[in-house]
Amino acid sequence: MSLSWSRTTRLAAGTAAALAVLTACGGGADTADRPNGPVTLTFWGWAKGTREAVAAFNASHTDIQVRFEEIPSGTAGGYAKISNAVKAGNAPDLVSIEYPSLPEFVSSGALQDIGDEFTEADRAKLLPQAVELTTLGGRTWAVPFDAAPQAFYYRKDLFERYKIPVPTTWDAFRKAAEQVRKADPEARIATFFPDDPTTFEAMAWQAGAQWFKAENDTWKIDTTDPATTKVTAYWQGLVDDGLVHKNASFSPEWTGSLKNGTTFGYLGASWGAGVLKGTLPEQSGKWAVAPLPSWDGRPASGMLGGSTFAVTKDSKRKAAAVAFAEWMSTTEEGVTARISSGTSSAFPAATALRPVARKAFDAGFFGGQDIYALFEASGASINPHWAWGPTTGTTNTAVKDVFGRIAPGGPTLADAVKAGHDATVAELTRRGLKVEG
Amino acid sequence: MKARTRAAAILLAPFFLLFTAVMVLPIGYAVWLSLFTEKQSGLGFGGAETVFTGLGNYRAALGDPAFREGFLVLIGYCLLHIPLLLTGALALALLLDSALARARRFFQLALFLPHAVPGIIAALIWVYLYTPQLSPVVKAMEAGGIGFDFFSPEGALPSVVNIALWEWLGYNMVIFYAALQAIDRSVIEAATVDGAGSWRVALSIKVPLIKASLAMVGLFTVIGSLQLFTEPLILNKGTGSAVTSTWTPNMYAYTAAFDRNDYGLAAAASVLLALTAALLSFAVTRLTGRRKGGRTA
Numbered sequence: 001m002s003l004s005w006s007r008t009t010r011l012a013a014g015t016a017a018a019l020a021v022l023t024a025c026g027g028g029a030d031t032a033d034r035p036n037g038p039v040t041l042t043f044w045g046w047a048k049g050t051r052e053a054v055a056a057f058n059a060s061h062t063d064i065q066v067r068f069e070e071i072p073s074g075t076a077g078g079y080a081k082i083s084n085a086v087k088a089g090n091a092p093d094l095v096s097i098e099y100p101s102l103p104e105f106v107s108s109g110a111l112q113d114i115g116d117e118f119t120e121a122d123r124a125k126l127l128p129q130a131v132e133l134t135t136l137g138g139r140t141w142a143v144p145f146d147a148a149p150q151a152f153y154y155r156k157d158l159f160e161r162y163k164i165p166v167p168t169t170w171d172a173f174r175k176a177a178e179q180v181r182k183a184d185p186e187a188r189i190a191t192f193f194p195d196d197p198t199t200f201e202a203m204a205w206q207a208g209a210q211w212f213k214a215e216n217d218t219w220k221i222d223t224t225d226p227a228t229t230k231v232t233a234y235w236q237g238l239v240d241d242g243l244v245h246k247n248a249s250f251s252p253e254w255t256g257s258l259k260n261g262t263t264f265g266y267l268g269a270s271w272g273a274g275v276l277k278g279t280l281p282e283q284s285g286k287w288a289v290a291p292l293p294s295w296d297g298r299p300a301s302g303m304l305g306g307s308t309f310a311v312t313k314d315s316k317r318k319a320a321a322v323a324f325a326e327w328m329s330t331t332e333e334g335v336t337a338r339i340s341s342g343t344s345s346a347f348p349a350a351t352a353l354r355p356v357a358r359k360a361f362d363a364g365f366f367g368g369q370d371i372y373a374l375f376e377a378s379g380a381s382i383n384p385h386w387a388w389g390p391t392t393g394t395t396n397t398a399v400k401d402v403f404g405r406i407a408p409g410g411p412t413l414a415d416a417v418k419a420g421h422d423a424t425v426a427e428l429t430r431r432g433l434k435v436e437g
Numbered sequence: 438m439k440a441r442t443r444a445a446a447i448l449l450a451p452f453f454l455l456f457t458a459v460m461v462l463p464i465g466y467a468v469w470l471s472l473f474t475e476k477q478s479g480l481g482f483g484g485a486e487t488v489f490t491g492l493g494n495y496r497a498a499l500g501d502p503a504f505r506e507g508f509l510v511l512i513g514y515c516l517l518h519i520p521l522l523l524t525g526a527l528a529l530a531l532l533l534d535s536a537l538a539r540a541r542r543f544f545q546l547a548l549f550l551p552h553a554v555p556g557i558i559a560a561l562i563w564v565y566l567y568t569p570q571l572s573p574v575v576k577a578m579e580a581g582g583i584g585f586d587f588f589s590p591e592g593a594l595p596s597v598v599n600i601a602l603w604e605w606l607g608y609n610m611v612i613f614y615a616a617l618q619a620i621d622r623s624v625i626e627a628a629t630v631d632g633a634g635s636w637r638v639a640l641s642i643k644v645p646l647i648k649a650s651l652a653m654v655g656l657f658t659v660i661g662s663l664q665l666f667t668e669p670l671i672l673n674k675g676t677g678s679a680v681t682s683t684w685t686p687n688m689y690a691y692t693a694a695f696d697r698n699d700y701g702l703a704a705a706a707s708v709l710l711a712l713t714a715a716l717l718s719f720a721v722t723r724l725t726g727r728r729k730g731g732r733t734a
Contacts, residue, residue, distance in 0.1 A: 107485065
């Protein structure tokens with residue numbers, strides 16, 4: 001007991017020391033990591049502005065140096081790369097993992113528990129919903145970086161030109177979608193992404209669904225709840241009636257339709273502001289952000305993506321890795337360095353740092369709109385009941401496979417959700433876990 | 438004699454070393470991996486335990502409709518791809534070989550060029566040409582009244598076959614052309630003297646004489662088709678197309694390993710695929726071997 005206690009304090013001291021930018025051998029815990037000279041960490045990630053954040057960290061720290069390697073985004077191959085590296089025993093110390101995939105990495109044993117370094121007091125600085133999503137089986141697995149509340153980005157100029165009211169409810173969104181198509185038969189209000197189940201899942205999350213529920217030692221999988229059914233039917237209607245485009249997310253056709261003004265809006269999340277800004281510089285000043293429409297008009301949001309930083313299982317530099325992750329997530333310098341890169345519109349999970357992010361973000365693209373105030377409200381409305389299961393890869397692959405085949409007379413969105421459900425139950429059973437659903 | 442054995446050993450050693458390192462060992466490791474699975478307990482957050490499962494992964498793969506459907510897709514692919522490939526490549530080779538052809542070298546190079554483009558690049562180019570809002574081809578087709586969705590469930594197979602044809606037509610054309618060039622000209626002259634026209638010469642003289650090349654290309658294409666991966670993967674990842682993540686057996690193994698973290702299942706699927714390929718290859722060598730034997734007899 002006393003041993004673990006002293007270890008905790010030593011590690012906490014190490015973390016604190018690193019955070020305070022103390023040079024020389026400040027932290028006791030770090031001495032093991034660096035017999036002589038600074039600790040050099042390897043970090044894999046892809047989020048916008050990461051390179052700038054790492055450069056700022058390296059410039060201001062002498063005890064820890066970070067070698068950043070950019071990898072493809074998670075579902076585009078980044079996760080496969082991380083899994084393989086862990087399997088092969090040559091993984092980097094720190095990796096970026098989005099909330100939905102974190103449980104899967106934890107359950108495959110790829111990560112280390114960082115509860116001793118990333119303490120209760122540190123976690124208290126962050127959005128509780130984000131902390132909840134990184135606490136699995138009662139242990140802490142990752143340092144949340146951003147919360148990713150949903151938002152509706154739209155072409156303010158076009159909405160005004162055609163006198164289309166900005167929708168606040170999903171009913172109004174459908175009406176607006178009809179108006180958009182009437183105004184320009186080629187144009188649609190937004191896009192259904194057949195390659196991306198997570199956007200759809202965020203919609204179900206917003207409506208109050210809870211697909212993966214852990215009760216005692218059993219996973220309860222429920223995708224036939226009223227919220228999911230409602231969202232599924234609604235989107236099926238939009239797709240069937242041709243009120244939304246059907247294009248792969250971030251694909252050339254999606255970007256092309258934004259560029260030529262045949263897509264009026266984008267149902268995304270906080271980080272999407274930076275993506276739009278980077279993709280459509282020529283449309284600066286024409287965009288605005290609104291809260292995601294909701295079912296009853298009251299603010300509600302799911303979470304779409306959002307990054308965390310986790311330490312891989314074989315890393316011998318856990319304390320330093322956590323210290324660096326905390327620097328990125330919970331310090332003013334870390335957040336400023338990333339966001340002033342101009343490409344990131346991350347909404348920090350660290351509540352106190354939101355004014356910092358707001359100041360660092362150049363909102364000219366949105367005509368100076370205070371988008372962080374909007375994220376703030378939206379972030380507070382994130383439905384706290386959603387959790388991710390340990391089979392996200394399986395679930396989403398199964399859903400996506402059916403999404404791609406959705407056609408009149410063919411499979412429906414409901415079929416896709418069912419396929420995801422069945423695949424999830426089968427996978428959990430296969431792993432020897434107890435499952436109901 | 439001894440010196441010769443030693444020379445042979447030394448000369449063969451590099452091959453066997455490399456063969457062991459890049460073939461035997463990985464296959465052995467895959468077989469080993471395929472015998473284990475990961476089991477978890479509780480909610481699954483306590484990490485995984487690797488347990489021996491015998492043939493469990495093989496049963497799981499064979500029992501998964503998605504894996505079996507992958508082979509059906511391959512059969513469909515072969516049925517569509519191989520006739521088109523053989524007739525297309527043969528027709529082009531015959532044209533080049535005919536007396537009428539001009540600028541042979543130019544056409545040979547132009548037709549072969551697509552094969553020099555890596556499969557992944559080819560797939561990316563074609564995805565662009567298939568995408569409704571971007572593609573000039575789709576626009577032209579629509580203007581001509583042909584509405585075809587390359588990403589739809591019906592369009593998926595033709596889309597992939599089209600990419601493969603583009604890549605392989607020229608390559609196989611070169612093989613056929615070389616075979617045609619090797620035909621003894623006196624046979625053709627004799628046929629011409631007997632009054633056979635170019636059509637007759639092509640179909641009754643040239644084609645039967647290069648039958649061995651045709652069979653070889655056909656069989657190699659079947660075996661190559663088992664590996665179908667890059668082109669459909671690009672259609673799966675980069676678009677919202679109907680190509681699923683388990684469309685071919687190879688993609689099934691990839692998805693099992695990298696989307697589902699199930700390395701045991703992936704290894705079992707790969708071993709099953711390798712066995713199929715080995716059986717087919719064996720059949721091919723036996724068949725071609727027998728034909729040769731028959732000819733000399």
